[in-house]
Amino acid sequence: MIKTLIKSTRITWASKNANMFLLALTYAYFLGIPINNPFQILGGLILVSALWGALYTLNDLTDLEVDRRDRQKQSRAFIENEVDKKIILLFFGLIVAGVFIISFVAFPSSFTFLMSLMLLNQLVYTLPPIRLKDSNLAPFFSTATNSVLRLASCAVLLGDVFLVPLSVYVFMYLAGMGTYLMYKSRSRDASIVGFMGGGLLLYMLYSGDMNIIQFAVAILPSFLAAVPLYLSLFTNKDYMFRLADILYHQVAMVFFMFCILVIIF
Template identity: 80%
Template sequence: MIKTLIKSTRMTWASKNANMFLLALTYAYFSNTPIDNPLQILGGLVLVSVLWGALYTLNDLTDLDVDRRDRQKQNRAFIENLVEKEFILLFVGILTSAVFIVSFLAFPPAFTVIMFLMLINQLIYTLPPIRLKETGLAPFFSTATNSVLRLASGAVLLGNVFLVPLSVYLFMYLAGMGTYLMYKSHSKDASLVAIMGGGVLIYMLYSGDINLIQFVVAILPSFLAAVPLYLSLFTNKDTMFHLADILYHQVAMVFFIICIIVIIF
């Protein structure tokens, strides 16, 4: 049972958190902002990842009936191995409580507030009666909002949430929305959002809100992983999803962590 619960947290998906923390760190690096709290930054990354692990577990519980009918999700933890609902909720409660207790005691209040926003956003996205994931608003409140909050959580640990330019937050919002739409196979909407994101990216490069090194280090890996995800709209969906998962959640994860350690130490 413990192994199944741990699997449900999808810890390899912590690459999303590492990606956003790395992007925030590049702004500290290029602005010569001193990083006096490297252990707190690493600890913040761990806390955000544990929180999201708990939220993924809750998501799998609420989606159990739907996932059973989805051929692509037959390897989800609670489909492969049955775990009683009470144990799952207890597991989620313990992880979430531990994260917020540690955050409240040892981290800046702004960091705790942003994590609380992550929690609220995911609860209204996942749980009835609101359950935004089953409404037309889902693309606006899923990966899109979560990417912005992940980036903000890293920025506040560096002392200023606006260390990262607003255009970059907008770009990550659009990138997250586009990823969601590609995953859901909404090709027209995904293409439109991709064009909008490309326009914002050109503006960021032209205005100096992001430089080429930041683009290569913090954004290009996720771009490369998004290529098979986009191709899944037109070709073998299962194969492209699997390739995107390996590229972003495994290969890029190692790259992100190495870069984070190099910058903060």
């Protein structure tokens, strides 16, 4: 049971948090801002990742009946091994309570506020009666919003949420939305969002809001996953989804953590 609960947190998906933390850290690095709280930043990354682990657990519980009918999701934790719903909810509640208690005590209020937004966004996205996941608004409140909040959560630990330019937040929002649309095989909508994101990227590179290294941090790891996701629209969907998962959630995670440790220490 414990292994099943841990699996439901999708630990490797913490790479999404590490990616956004690293991007925020590059702005401090290139602006020459000294990082005097490296352990708080690492702690913040751990708290954000723990919160999202709990939210993924809740997501798997609320999607249980739907996932059972989806052959691509038969390896999800609670489908492979059944766990009592009360135990799952207790597990979710304990993690969330622990995360927010630590955040209230040891972290800036702005960081706690952003984590509250993450929690609220995901609850509205996942739970009935609203459950935006099943509405046409889903692309606007999934990966898109989450990417912005993850990025901002590190920026506030560095002292200023606008350390990261506003255009970068918008770009990451569009990039997250495009990834979601590709995952849902909505190629036309994904292409439109991709075109908008490409135009904004050119502006950021021209204006100096993003340099080549920051571009690599923001785009290349996700691009590695986006290629098989895009190809999944045309061929061998199951294999391409597995390849995208390995590239972004495992291979890239090692790169993200190495760069984070180099910058903050």
